[in-house]
Amino acid sequence: MKDFYLEIKHIDKKTGARYGILHTPHGDVEVPMFMPVGTLATVKTLSPEELKSMGSGVILANTYHLSIRPGADIVAKAGGLHKFMNYDGPILTDSGGYQVFSLAEKRKITEEGVHFKNHLNGDKLFFSPEVAIDIEEKLGADIIMSFDECIPYPSSYEYTKRSTERTLRWAKRGKDAHKREDQALFGIVQGGDYEGLRKMCAEELAKMDFPGYSIGGTSIGEPKDVCFRMIDYAVKYLPEDKPRYLMGVGSIDYLLGGVARGIDMFDCVLPTRLARHGALMTSTGRVNIRDAKYKEDFSSLDENCDCYCCRNYTKAYLRHLYVCDETFGKRLLSIHNIRFLIRLMEGAREAIKEDRFQEYMDEKLAQFGDKRGF
RNA sequence: GGAGGGGUAGCGAAGAGGCUAAACGCGGCUGACUGUAAAUCAGCUCCUACGGGUUCGGCGGUUCGAAUCUGCCCCCCUCCA
Numbered sequence: 001m002k003d004f005y006l007e008i009k010h011i012d013k014k015t016g017a018r019y020g021i022l023h024t025p026h027g028d029v030e031v032p033m034f035m036p037v038g039t040l041a042t043v044k045t046l047s048p049e050e051l052k053s054m055g056s057g058v059i060l061a062n063t064y065h066l067s068i069r070p071g072a073d074i075v076a077k078a079g080g081l082h083k084f085m086n087y088d089g090p091i092l093t094d095s096g097g098y099q100v101f102s103l104a105e106k107r108k109i110t111e112e113g114v115h116f117k118n119h120l121n122g123d124k125l126f127f128s129p130e131v132a133i134d135i136e137e138k139l140g141a142d143i144i145m146s147f148d149e150c151i152p153y154p155s156s157y158e159y160t161k162r163s164t165e166r167t168l169r170w171a172k173r174g175k176d177a178h179k180r181e182d183q184a185l186f187g188i189v190q191g192g193d194y195e196g197l198r199k200m201c202a203e204e205l206a207k208m209d210f211p212g213y214s215i216g217g218t219s220i221g222e223p224k225d226v227c228f229r230m231i232d233y234a235v236k237y238l239p240e241d242k243p244r245y246l247m248g249v250g251s252i253d254y255l256l257g258g259v260a261r262g263i264d265m266f267d268c269v270l271p272t273r274l275a276r277h278g279a280l281m282t283s284t285g286r287v288n289i290r291d292a293k294y295k296e297d298f299s300s301l302d303e304n305c306d307c308y309c310c311r312n313y314t315k316a317y318l319r320h321l322y323v324c325d326e327t328f329g330k331r332l333l334s335i336h337n338i339r340f341l342i343r344l345m346e347g348a349r350e351a352i353k354e355d356r357f358q359e360y361m362d363e364k365l366a367q368f369g370d371k372r373g374f
Numbered sequence: 375g376g377a378g379g380g381g382u383a384g385c386g387a388a389g390a391g392g393c394u395a396a397a398c399g400c401g402g403c404u405g406a407c408u409g410u411a412a413a414u415c416a417g418c419u420c421c422u423a424c425g426g427g428u429u430c431g432g433c434g435g436u437u438c439g440a441a442u443c444u445g446c447c448c449c450c451c452u453c454c455a
Binding site for chain 2: 035037039040044045060061065092094095097098099100102103106116117120125145148150188214216218219220221229247248249250251256266267268269270271272274275276277278279288290291292325327329330348
């Protein structure tokens with residue numbers, strides 16, 4: 001599809017981090033970028049206008065969840081996801097492959113596909129590469145994902161091999177089923193922590209010539225060095241001119257580490273979930289806004305942040321809203337966390353353009369702490 | 375004045391002789407969250423120098439043993455006069 005392509009503008013000389021423009025049917029966005037997750041066709045608590053004002057580019061929605069509620073046909077009748085949720089920027093739908101992992105007790109995998117028990121009422125559901133693509137075509141996102149199995153970590157070599165080979169067959173089936181010209185279908189590299197399997201998977205997907213590639217099976221509890229290794233194993237064998245998407249990554253250290261390894265796109269529920277739970281990523285580290293020490297703290301959440309929340313409200317007020325379980329508090333905190341990650345990536349892009357990404361990463365890791373969770 | 379009912383940890387509320395430092399809820403304090411079954415989940419919440427110490431309105435009594443039985447007293451609530 002010609003409406004969709006990555007225009008690489010600059011590659012950081014020291015690290016190989018990429019700066020570019022991703023062209024999509026719903027506008028151009030700069031990469032590397034962080035994509036907020038809106039599983040049920042809403043980034044929880046936030047309006048599209050708010051997202052736009054934070055500099056959001058692509059946002060996610062989820063095939064499995066939307067197929068249950070409200071149903072793909074209803075979204076299609078509404079005119080597709082963009083119209084349904086009133087977001088005119090690019091949208092990406094995950095295929096349900098993550099639910100194969102997260103709803104493991106409620107599904108059975110066969111060669112044909114995955115039999116789920118609806119997590120809400122136990123209804124029988126069947127997802128296959130063809131079913132997922134059919135739903136994704138009805139939803140109408142700009143970028144859609146192949147139906148895969150997100151393999152748990154750790155998994156045995158035998159299982160990982162069997163599953164990865166099946167995911168490859170599913171990728172082919174999905175590609176054959178995909179007909180819409182205005183959607184970019186990405187392949188997903190699995191292969192666990194096994195270099196040979198990651199290589200095989202990446203090479204086979206590359207042969208199928210997808211408009212973009214994801215790295216899956218990451219950020220599901222594995223140690224950081226393992227995650228970085230899995231990225232390295234896959235990236236080496238992916239075409240340079242296509243976008244690379246690391247699935248499920250949203251903490252500062254993983255994001256920067258991913259960028260340094262040549263990743264262009266990231267998504268994660270972390271900023272929105274943390275925000276709803278009162279945990280904030282700030283330029284001085286993690287803040288749990290519920291903590292009593294903020295009771296009379298009338299300073300802003302992050303003096304260095306330009307978001308609506310930090311420009312207008314104090315920690316004492318945000319704590320008050322959190323403690324009282326007021327929705328507005330969750331919204332303000334979500335605005336902050338998302339803006340925080342979007343800004344982190346804006347900084348990364350500027351640094352890449354000037355060949356100083358390594359310095360940028362070192363500085364940020366020193367500032368925020370090189371640890372998981374924020 | 376008469377007749378009932380009741381006082382349990384910060385609050386509400388179980389418990390009716392040993393398994394009780396006392397269920398549970400709220401409140402308070404602290405963690406965790408990674409392609410969202412998550413506005414969720416977990417821990418702590420009498421004091422402690424971690425050996426133990428002091429608790430169930432108060433002071434006595436019975437008992438090997440009392441928040442639980444008993445005497446008196448102090449409060450609170452409802453109804454009647």
